[in-house]
Amino acid sequence: MRVLLVEDDRLIGDGLKAGLEKLGFAVDWFTDGLEGEEALYQASYGAVVLDLGLPGQDGLEILKNWRCNGRREPVLVLTARGDVDQRIIGLNTGADDYLGKPFSLREVQARLNALVRRAGGSPTPLLTHGNVTFDQQTRKAAVNGSEITLSPRETALLELLLLNKNKVLSKEAIESKIYSWDDEVQSNAVEVHIHHLRKKLGKDFVRTVNKIGYILEEK
Numbered sequence: 344m345r346v347l348l349v350e351d352d353r354l355i356g357d358g359l360k361a362g363l364e365k366l367g368f369a370v371d372w373f374t375d376g377l378e379g380e381e382a383l384y385q386a387s388y389g390a391v392v393l394d395l396g397l398p399g400q401d402g403l404e405i406l407k408n409w410r411c412n413g414r415r416e417p418v419l420v421l422t423a424r425g426d427v428d429q430r431i432i433g434l435n436t437g438a439d440d441y442l443g444k445p446f447s448l449r450e451v452q453a454r455l456n457a458l459v460r461r462a463g464g465s466p467t468p469l470l471t472h473g474n475v476t477f478d479q480q481t482r483k484a485a486v487n488g489s490e491i492t493l494s495p496r497e498t499a500l501l502e503l504l505l506l507n508k509n510k511v512l513s514k515e516a517i518e519s520k521i522y523s524w525d526d527e528v529q530s531n532a533v534e535v536h537i538h539h540l541r542k543k544l545g546k547d548f549v550r551t552v553n554k555i556g557y558i559l560e561e562k
Contacts (some may be wrong), residue, residue, distance in 0.1 A: 344389035344459065344502060345369040345520050349379030349405070350421065351397050355444070359392065362448040366482050367498030368455075369523040376400030383409060387519045388416050390455050395422040395433065403436050410437035417458035421446070456480055463506060470505040472559060475544050477501055484544075491543050496521060500536050504549060504559040513556040533557075 346363060350356040351374045360370045371386065373379035376397035383391065395402035406418060420438040422429075430441045439458050442450065456468055456479045468479040477484045482498055484491050493501065499521040503512070514533045521536075522528050529535075537557060541548055549557050 344455075344499060345371070345387065345523065346455065347379070347382055347386075347388045347391045347416075348372040349376065349382075349397065349402070350374065350392065350394040351376075352394070359448070359451065363452070365495060366452060367493075367495040367502070369499060369521050369526070371523045371525070374398070376402065376405055380405040380408060383414055383416065386524070387516075389520070390458055391416050391418045392421050392451065392455070393418055393438075395420060395429075403433065406433070406436050406438060415462075417455075417462050419451070419454055419458060421451075453480060459506075470502070472505055472508065472548075472561075473545075475501075475548065477505055486544060493543065494539075497536055497539055497543075500533075501540060501544075504557070508559050509561055511552050511556045511558045516556070 346368050348356060348359055348370050350359065350372065353374070356372050356374065360372045363370050371382060373382055376399035378399070379393070379397070380400055393402050393406060397405070402420065402422070406420070417439045418437065419440045419442060420433045421442050421444065423444045433441055440454050442454060460466070460468065460479070470477045470479065474487045475484065479502065484493055484498070484501055500517065503517065503520050517533050518528055537549055549559055552558055
């Protein structure tokens with residue numbers, strides 16, 4: 344999943360970006376409010392982590408502008424402002440969840456996963472397809488109950504496929520979801536990841552739709 348992070352605290356932002364990327368997320372991090380606001384219109388994000396006290400543009404104003412312009416991406420507001428009134432304002436402005444600082448990476452991960460599940464109508468973090476299971480919270484995959492090792496990018500691709508069953512995903516769409524702007528993407532990167540998933544999950548796990556993309560079909 345690709346996440347937009349708008350946070351001006353360098354220590355917090357660096358920790359979140361590094362930690363989430365190790366868990367298989369692609370993260371675009373902005374420290375300026377105006378740049379962060381514009382970023383949501385330039386790429387495809389599964390969720391947003393938004394601080395309120397930002398230079399350039401206040402987080403609440405950013406959130407208000409997004410919602411007024413029809414943006415429906417799940418937003419987790421992350422702020423040091425811990426009073427109840429401020430939380431109510433954030434939620435009424437359009438935030439989907441609220442997390443005060445200090446926080447743990449595991450809690451941020453859990454809340455992001457919950458927001459994405461809610462947006463997609465999935466009641467559980469356990470995604471399944473045939474004999475393959477993937478737990479969005481632990482970021483672990485298994486075949487016939489036996490855990491397998493996936494790279495962070497393979498993890499992101501598997502999650503994307505499981506969340507989009509019976510939908511053809513183009514190479515470009517996959518790249519936009521599992522890579523950030525900081526990543527150098529090789530021309531055959533998606534094909535390589537698909538090849539590795541087939542080796543680990545079964546050669547028929549993903550079907551190639553000629554000249555269009557890839558699809559994970561219900562069996």
